[in-house]
Amino acid sequence: MLAWYDANKRTLPWRDDPSPYHVWLSEIMLQQTRVEAVREYYARFLAALPTVEALAAADEDVYLKLWEGLGYYSRVRNLHKAAGQIMTECGGEMPRTAAELRKLAGIGPYTAAAIASICYDERTPAVDGNLLRVFARMTGYAENIKADPAKRAAEVYYMDIFPAERCGDMNQALMDLGATVCLPNGQPLCDQCPWATYCAAHAGERETDYPVAAAKPQRRVEQRTVFLIYYGQRIALRKRPDKGLLAGLYEFPNASGRLTREEALSYVESLGFSAVRIRPLDPAKHIFTHREWHMTGYEVLADEWEEFRDGKPRDHELFLAPAADLAETYSIPSAFAAYQAAIRTDYLG
Numbered sequence: 001m002l003a004w005y006d007a008n009k010r011t012l013p014w015r016d017d018p019s020p021y022h023v024w025l026s027e028i029m030l031q032q033t034r035v036e037a038v039r040e041y042y043a044r045f046l047a048a049l050p051t052v053e054a055l056a057a058a059d060e061d062v063y064l065k066l067w068e069g070l071g072y073y074s075r076v077r078n079l080h081k082a083a084g085q086i087m088t089e090c091g092g093e094m095p096r097t098a099a100e101l102r103k104l105a106g107i108g109p110y111t112a113a114a115i116a117s118i119c120y121d122e123r124t125p126a127v128d129g130n131l132l133r134v135f136a137r138m139t140g141y142a143e144n145i146k147a148d149p150a151k152r153a154a155e156v157y158y159m160d161i162f163p164a165e166r167c168g169d170m171n172q173a174l175m176d177l178g179a180t181v182c183l184p185n186g187q188p189l190c191d192q193c194p195w196a197t198y199c200a201a202h203a204g205e206r207e208t209d210y211p212v213a214a215a216k217p218q219r220r221v222e223q224r225t226v227f228l229i230y231y232g233q234r235i236a237l238r239k240r241p242d243k244g245l246l247a248g249l250y251e252f253p254n255a256s257g258r259l260t261r262e263e264a265l266s267y268v269e270s271l272g273f274s275a276v277r278i279r280p281l282d283p284a285k286h287i288f289t290h291r292e293w294h295m296t297g298y299e300v301l302a303d304e305w306e307e308f309r310d311g312k313p314r315d316h317e318l319f320l321a322p323a324a325d326l327a328e329t330y331s332i333p334s335a336f337a338a339y340q341a342a343i344r345t346d347y348l349g
Ligand code: SF4
Pocket: 134, 137, 138, 181, 182, 183, 188, 189, 190, 193, 194, 195, 196, 197, 199, 200, 201, 202, 207
């Protein structure tokens, strides 16, 4: 496997200089995102925040903006929190063992094992989806691969066969094998696999029967109506609550349900806007892990905004943003990408 890795390893930016910070950042970015998409984000993030110290000192809006489009924002919040822990509790040095790394925010068993093995050659398998799939096919593992026992069984399997040295390379070899040869969907490329002789699934020509996975739970479908409200050459934005879905990010005002034009007008009025024009926008869909948003939208031109009622703001989190701030300051999650793309810049100053 190591010989195969030496000849076939992927060229990845974080492999050029595998400092603990670089490996950590790349592994967190890669958790829910394809390698190709991560490259650009990784370079941009490091250019802005080149050290753990810089990340720990960064403002929320700065690191959220650098993450914009990657989704799963709790990942970057935890990165920032863990950077603070490293500066205050670890003397500015990242811990060197998987057990210590796991005490940091957002670092689970997989990420801890990846950092400790790649940076410090700790003999510990980093069991992610790739290593699970290779394990399931190599051994003909017939239980649900998503369940905890599968992970433990994979760890035991790999601990048995891991070398005494180059454990970081071994983990990366298996990650690369899973990504480029023992492919997740469809037929793996067994004729290129250095372990083909020992593989149970390959011997029985049952490669695509593994891994066995239980059916995914159904996602909940939610209808939402999104509003692009223009007033005084600015557009209405709202900060989401600090907890829950898309916490602390910025959004266009939106309401639950698929609102008719009349309902949409009364919603806009409830925010204090007087609409001079309202026009429907195309529907859009966004898929989260456990839910789907099926959205429709309206573009609204307003000629008045009564921000306050009885001396109090109608909506404490609502404000108006000019076009420049929209691009540079506020992180709008990709759930709203279709509506962000529909913004009429000619309406903005
Ligand atoms: S022989 Fe095929 S199925 Fe088995 S581990 Fe290699 S690529 Fe995967």
